[in-house]
Amino acid sequence: MVTGCVIRKKEYHDSVFLMRVARRISEQKSVLQAAALMGTEKNKVLLADIGIGGKEIEAAGPGDLIVAVKADDGETLSAMLGNLDSWLQLSSGPPGATPFCTLEEALRRQPHSNLVVISVPGEYAAREARRSLERGLNVFLFSDHVPVKDELALKEYAREKGLIVMGPDCGTALIGGKGIGFANAVRRGPIGVIGASGTGVQEFTTLVHHSGSGISHAIGTGSRDLADEIGGISLLSALGSLESEPQTKVIAILAKPPGKRTLANILPKIQACSKPVVACFLGETKNFQQEDHSFQVARTLNEAAAAAVQIAAGSEKLPILAEPQVSRIRLQGEKAAMKPGQKYIRGVFAGGTFCYQSQQILRDAGIRVSSNIPLEGNSELPNPHSSLKHTLVDMGADEFTSSCPHPMIDSSQRRERILAEAQDPEIAVLLLDFILGFNASADPAGELLQAITRAKEEVGKRGGFLCVVASVCGTDEDFQGFAKQVKLLQGAGAVVFPSNAQSAAFCAALIQSLQEGPDGR
Amino acid sequence: MADKIRELLDHGPVVINLGVKDFAESLKGQDVEVAHVDWTPPAGGDREMIELLDQLL
Numbered sequence: 001m002v003t004g005c006v007i008r009k010k011e012y013h014d015s016v017f018l019m020r021v022a023r024r025i026s027e028q029k030s031v032l033q034a035a036a037l038m039g040t041e042k043n044k045v046l047l048a049d050i051g052i053g054g055k056e057i058e059a060a061g062p063g064d065l066i067v068a069v070k071a072d073d074g075e076t077l078s079a080m081l082g083n084l085d086s087w088l089q090l091s092s093g094p095p096g097a098t099p100f101c102t103l104e105e106a107l108r109r110q111p112h113s114n115l116v117v118i119s120v121p122g123e124y125a126a127r128e129a130r131r132s133l134e135r136g137l138n139v140f141l142f143s144d145h146v147p148v149k150d151e152l153a154l155k156e157y158a159r160e161k162g163l164i165v166m167g168p169d170c171g172t173a174l175i176g177g178k179g180i181g182f183a184n185a186v187r188r189g190p191i192g193v194i195g196a197s198g199t200g201v202q203e204f205t206t207l208v209h210h211s212g213s214g215i216s217h218a219i220g221t222g223s224r225d226l227a228d229e230i231g232g233i234s235l236l237s238a239l240g241s242l243e244s245e246p247q248t249k250v251i252a253i254l255a256k257p258p259g260k261r262t263l264a265n266i267l268p269k270i271q272a273c274s275k276p277v278v279a280c281f282l283g284e285t286k287n288f289q290q291e292d293h294s295f296q297v298a299r300t301l302n303e304a305a306a307a308a309v310q311i312a313a314g315s316e317k318l319p320i321l322a323e324p325q326v327s328r329i330r331l332q333g334e335k336a337a338m339k340p341g342q343k344y345i346r347g348v349f350a351g352g353t354f355c356y357q358s359q360q361i362l363r364d365a366g367i368r369v370s371s372n373i374p375l376e377g378n379s380e381l382p383n384p385h386s387s388l389k390h391t392l393v394d395m396g397a398d399e400f401t402s403s404c405p406h407p408m409i410d411s412s413q414r415r416e417r418i419l420a421e422a423q424d425p426e427i428a429v430l431l432l433d434f435i436l437g438f439n440a441s442a443d444p445a446g447e448l449l450q451a452i453t454r455a456k457e458e459v460g461k462r463g464g465f466l467c468v469v470a471s472v473c474g475t476d477e478d479f480q481g482f483a484k485q486v487k488l489l490q491g492a493g494a495v496v497f498p499s500n501a502q503s504a505a506f507c508a509a510l511i512q513s514l515q516e517g518p519d520g521r
Numbered sequence: 522m523a524d525k526i527r528e529l530l531d532h533g534p535v536v537i538n539l540g541v542k543d544f545a546e547s548l549k550g551q552d553v554e555v556a557h558v559d560w561t562p563p564a565g566g567d568r569e570m571i572e573l574l575d576q577l578l
Contacts, residue, residue: 012561014541040566062566099542099559106537106556113556114529117548119540120560127563127571128539137537138529142544164526176533178551181544217530241526438547 001032003052005068006081007060012038013088014119018065019405020091023412025069030076039064040121046402062121103131117180119143122168126150129165133158140180141167141222148229151222155233164237170220171198174205177215182408184437185477189214190312192248194238196221196255199351200282200301202437202473204254206482207305207499209475213312216248221255228259232266243273250312252304253279256356270295276311280304282357283375299364300357302501330495331510337465338428343514345369345507346421347392347431348414350407350444351500354433354471355394358504362390365508372397387421390511392431408440411447418448422455422466428514429467430455431507433500434485436474443480445472445488452492467510468494471503 013021018036025034033050037043039060047057052068060066067084071077080087100106107113116132118125122145129139133154141154146168158165166173172195173180177188184202186209193215195201201218208215219242221234235253242248251273258266258281270277277295280303296311298304345362349355352373359375362368368377371392372384381391384399395407395414407414414432421427430452434444441447452468459466470489474482482498489496497503536555538545545557564570 010561010565014560016541016543038562062562097557099557101559103537103539103558106558110535110537110554110556113535113537114525114532115534116537116539117544119538119544121562124562127575128560132537136525138525142540162525164529175529176531178534178548178553180534180536180548237526241530245527245530438551439543 001070001072002074002077003068003070004077004081005052005054005057005066006084007039007056008065008067008084010063011065012063013065015121016409017091019409021067021087023405023410024091025067025080025087028076028080030072031069031080032072033070034080035066035068037066037068038062038121039066040123042402062123103128103135107135107137114138115140115175115180117142118167122146125168126154129154130157133161133163133165136161136163138163139165139167140173140220141165141170142181143167144169148224148227151224152230152233155225155230159233159237164219164234164241165222166220166234167222169223172201172218173220174201174215174218176217179438181220182435182437182439183218184209184473184475185479186475187214187477188216188247190216190247190249191308192216192242192245192251193218194221194235194242194251194253195219196223196225196235197353199435199473200254200353202351202435203301203353203500204252204280204305204308206473206475207302208309209477210498211305211309213309216245217242223256226255226258226262226266228261230262232258232262235266236269239269239273243275249275250308251275251277252308253277254301254304255281257281257284278304278307278311282353283360300361300501301353302499327495327506331506331513334465334467334495335510335513338467338514339462339464341426342428342459342464343511344387344424344426345390345392345429345431345511346387346424346427347507348417348421349392349394349431349433350396350411350414350435351433351473352394352396354473354500355392357500358392358431358507361501361504362392362508362511365512367508367511372399387424389426393417408435408444411441411444415448415451418451418455419458422458425462425464427459427466429469429507429510431503432468432470432494433503434470434472434474434489436472436478436480436482436485438478440480443485445470445485449488449492452489452494456493468492469497469503469507469510470494471497471500473500
């Protein structure tokens with residue numbers, strides 16, 4: 001094995017572009033590993049972790065490009081690093097309009113701008129957000145790793161100026177029907193959304209679309225907005241704006257449980273809202289859900305979407321999304337093919353919210369799991385790279401994505417994990433999510449089909465049967481095509497649902513049935 | 522007070538994109554007006570220099 005790198009001074013590329021470059025190189029024959037990163041301190045640590053270092057790398061700065069390759073032989077290494085320009089060229093899209101060099105220059109040319117979308121490394125993100133707010137512009141802050149004190153300062157400043165900061169760590173927004181970040185193509189309609197999680201907003205908006213209704217606007221807040229350190233500043237700004245916005249008839253709030261002080265502060269404001277509100281605080285106890293609130297409380301994203309659609313339509317009948325339909329015949333068929341000793345569920349998720357919601361649904365069914373993002377009452381997975389009994393793992397968490405592409409963009413890591421799970425003789429169910437939409441992988445199902453088939457074959461060789469359960473978050477308006485993705489997965493023998501809550505409920509029923517033994521249900 | 526947020530909702534986004542170019546492309550594909558800034562770390566990423574710059578501007 002040989003290792004080498006090329007460093008290019010003062011050549012900056014964005015992280016998504018560099019992920020594409022690294023992926024292209026690593027797909028070549030005899031290449032063992034490839035990394036394309038900017039020379040930040042964090043990235044240099046990541047390179048050291050995979051055994052790539054040296055004086056040259058130490059001397060590189062955040063504005064310098066590092067491309068490192070591990071290969072079987074020197075010939076491959078030279079071919080890869082010697083042709084860097086062609087890898088960079090191949091990974092760039094068609095040439096667009098000449099870009100601007102600074103925010104000021106862009107604003108001079110486009111003075112009616114009203115939003116800055118920021119996806120620069122976290123250490124610079126707060127500075128760029130502040131500069132945007134100072135110029136009277138709203139901010140969509142995709143970047144993560146922004147210190148909490150900076151988030152608070154930005155949001156307080158935005159509130160003072162009548163602006164909003166969506167983020168940091170904001171994955172999704174839909175403003176006037178236009179998707180920002182990882183959003184789906186959904187119909188416009190009467191339902192406004194305020195969401196702390198990107199995939200939560202994606203799931204809710206696609207379910208509303210499937211039910212025939214639509215979205216006025218979906219405003220992201222960032223994952224920490226409802227923590228007591230921030231106090232829900234962006235949520236309250238969004239609530240005020242959606243309350244006064246005439247197209248919005250119902251407002252849905254999607255988040256993890258707020259901090260205690262924040263909850264005490266926001267509850268009266270939600271209750272005083274002149275429009276109906278549906279709130280889904282994922283992971284919240286049943287007690288909260290059963291308390292008497294003047295707004296509607298939903299346990300899952302499915303219930304929230306169904307309730308919002310029902311209220312918006314003025315209908316008494318809940319749309320079909322309300323109760324996950326567990327097909328008993330299908331369940332019994334999958335179970336009958338298994339052999340004794342197969343008992344565990346393994347969830348391998350691209351969306352953190354889906355991992356979290358699945359834990360809640362399994363917990364409500366009395367099934368405790370281990371996870372790298374454990375819900376209260378569940379145990380933390382000692383090693384996120386290795387499953388233990390019932391395990392649900394969020395493959396979009398930092399420990400998987402700090403040096404590799406996010407699973408919504410690239411399925412390589414999920415593919416490996418699925419094959420590893422199939423080696424466990426006690427695995428019974430594999431739970432997966434597939435997320436479509438702008439900026440996501442062009443074929444999420446297609447990327448994992450071979451792994452699903454091989455995993456099923458592997459378990460089959462041992463005389464057992466692997467039940468693969470999948471949910472697809474998307475619409476037929478998405479460029480990947482919802483129906484096409486569902487069909488691909490069904491063709492590979494997966495049980496497919498249009499929502500994560502339904503897929504998790506199916507898994508819960510199957511695990512319960514396995515626990516009851518061969519005669520159970 | 523929150524007129525600027527309402528303006529964003531009422532008129533739709535007119536975007537300046539700093540960072541990932543794909544985000545600008547996907548917005549353009551939806552007929553959103555976008556100005557993409559070819560962002561690089563200010564002052565080559567030198568923290569002291571950035572602070573100095575911020576004080577001057």
